[in-house]
Amino acid sequence: MGCSSSRPMSNRRFSTSMGNSESTDHEMYEEAESQENGNPRVHWDDDDDDDEEEEDDYLTDYNMDMSSNYKYRTVSSKGPRSAGGRSRVTTTTAGETFEGSEYFDMETMTEGQSEMTDWDQEEPGLYAPSLSLWYNDEEAGDILTQDVYVPKFGLTKHTYYCCLQWNAGMNGGGYCGIQDHPKGRNYIFSLWDPVDTDKKIKPIYVGPGTICEPFGGEGEGLKTWNFTLGWESDSWYTVVIRRWDDGENTCYGFWVKHQMTLEWTHIVSLEFPVPATFFETLSCSFLEDWEGTGDQERRVHFKNGYKHGLNGKWMPFNKAVFSMVSEMRCKLFENNYDSGVLDDTFYLQSGGQTMQSASAVNGGMLTREMPAKPDVLPICVYLSSVTSEEVSWEISAGSVPQFQYIVYIDKLIYKQEVNSEARTCKFDTSPTELVELLIEDIYGHAVRSKFKVTNPPDCDSQTRTRLEVYVPTASH
Structure with missing residues (x-):
């Protein structure tokens, strides 16, 4: 087994049924989307209905599709x-x-x-x-x-x-x-x-x-x-x-x-x-x-x-x-x-x-005694910059790895990709109102950043630089 494959116990099946800063031309802010403030990806508890209006439509649909696909295949x-x-x-x-x-x-x-x-x-x-x-x-x-x-x-x-x-x-x-x-x-x-x-x-x-x-x-x-x-x-x-x-x-x-x-x-x-x-x-x-x-x-x-x-x-x-x-x-x-x-x-x-x-x-x-869920902090994202051509971000050393990212431009999904290594998303056309970046980690936590484009007449609209670093809290 060790050199070629795992021994599947004679192939016995045990199956079941189973933050807010301003630059000259924009303002930006971000929020950690945990179960306390409506993380749509991981529903830890049943007591968070008050924040449902903050749920991300894509991730909600993702959970529903995954469950229905499994039920259909079963x-x-x-x-x-x-x-x-x-x-x-x-x-x-x-x-x-x-x-x-x-x-x-x-x-x-x-x-x-x-x-x-x-x-x-x-x-x-x-x-x-x-x-x-x-x-x-x-x-x-x-x-x-x-x-x-x-x-x-x-x-x-x-x-x-x-x-x-x-x-x-x-x-x-x-x-x-x-x-x-x-x-x-x-x-x-x-x-x-x-x-x-x-x-x-x-x-x-x-x-x-x-x-x-x-x-x-x-x-x-x-x-x-x-x-x-x-x-x-x-x-x-x-x-x-x-x-x-x-x-x-x-x-x-x-x-x-x-x-x-x-x-x-x-x-x-x-x-x-x-x-x-x-x-x-x-x-x-x-x-x-x-x-x-x-x-x-x-x-x-x-x-x-x-x-x-x-x-x-x-x-x-x-x-x-x-x-x-x-x-x-x-x-x-x-x-x-x-x-x-x-x-x-x-x-x-x-x-x-x-x-x-x-x-x-x-x-x-x-x-044995165990917590009800993994004691893991959400992903820690350093947001580098947003320009008229791209959005860039970094992951802090020691942070939980990235699983996927979703970029929204003017409230519509522009790009979604499962990719642990990606740190940049380029735009085909410049955003006019809002850029949003959602990063999901491998445990299912989501962190969202929003960049509101104000474009005053005297600003340099080409560069929007990240001024603060987001650090998640333990309340995830």
Whole structure:
């Protein structure tokens, strides 16, 4: 798995039903559009109706279109979602349930057995057992995020510390995480090929140091990995995956953050050749030895895991079902594993002299306390200038990355583009009344800036320079 693809737990599907300054010729002002003042993009609460008049029509329509596209595809699908043979069983061996989970096959999970593969014939007994956490995000969504930490004693070569896996065996299926690889410590993000078309996945943005190549073995698809950026033990990292529509395709972007340096990196964005695919199944994290180094310990911690639902609400990963895969290849170390909750993190450990704690119950439920939504400030935008020919902006170092921008001229949408790197939009014709810039970040926060064109007779109408810097507050 580590060199080619993620092991999708024998392709078992756990699907669900899922500021104000003036220059000689203009005045400009800006406002942070959070849930307190009517952010139309992310509806954190139901108590913000008083500010609905400030909602942006485009973003409101975007949410409605996304939800309707998903519902239409779910009803009309003839793929894996509509296949029979999966039971509606939601009770874990710990006696708790994931409410509303349709097709959540707990019988498969709690048995902890896998189908025999070629791997079972290779050096039986030398592998550490594969461990998984299945989260309680029952509804479909468009954003996934997770924090990951590997302690120094948990570093072992040929280990995949998978942060997130989704839609195994379905369209839009994929996984991402970090690996302790013989070539270095890398980030990996991959999508499996479509299940009902021969069209191939294509990269649409490749970050510095990122490599894209096909993979085979456990399914086929497009694998991307980055050894250049690197990661270290005893440090926290954040991964974010976001999907969006692009005509007859669905696009997926992958960003990572080093929490010590606050540096964000856009690793890659891929074009998946099927429209309106979403994060539909329960999300999963796992720990895997792909080479047979079960005599060594490996450990990983996860926290701040969330899915952003199509209704605008975040689903915190505050519950997880633990699963251990029992195979011939891990016979010597099949009892050397552990899982539990430590300092509000979920952890997985396997191999070496690992001993099971009381919380490491195959099929058992783990719970932890979490905020209802990610504790992340909105994007911090430095607005550079507006001229009769273009508008320019900058993103503060350490800020959440940009997802898309929308430019309005005289109250009409002039240009809208999903582009994390764009910082300028050129005009075909000069604005006469108002220029507005809306920047949305990868978590769905929106920041709007407005430039009112007054054009007094004695002004230089060619230059309108940004005089102040906007800094968002914590009330987002």
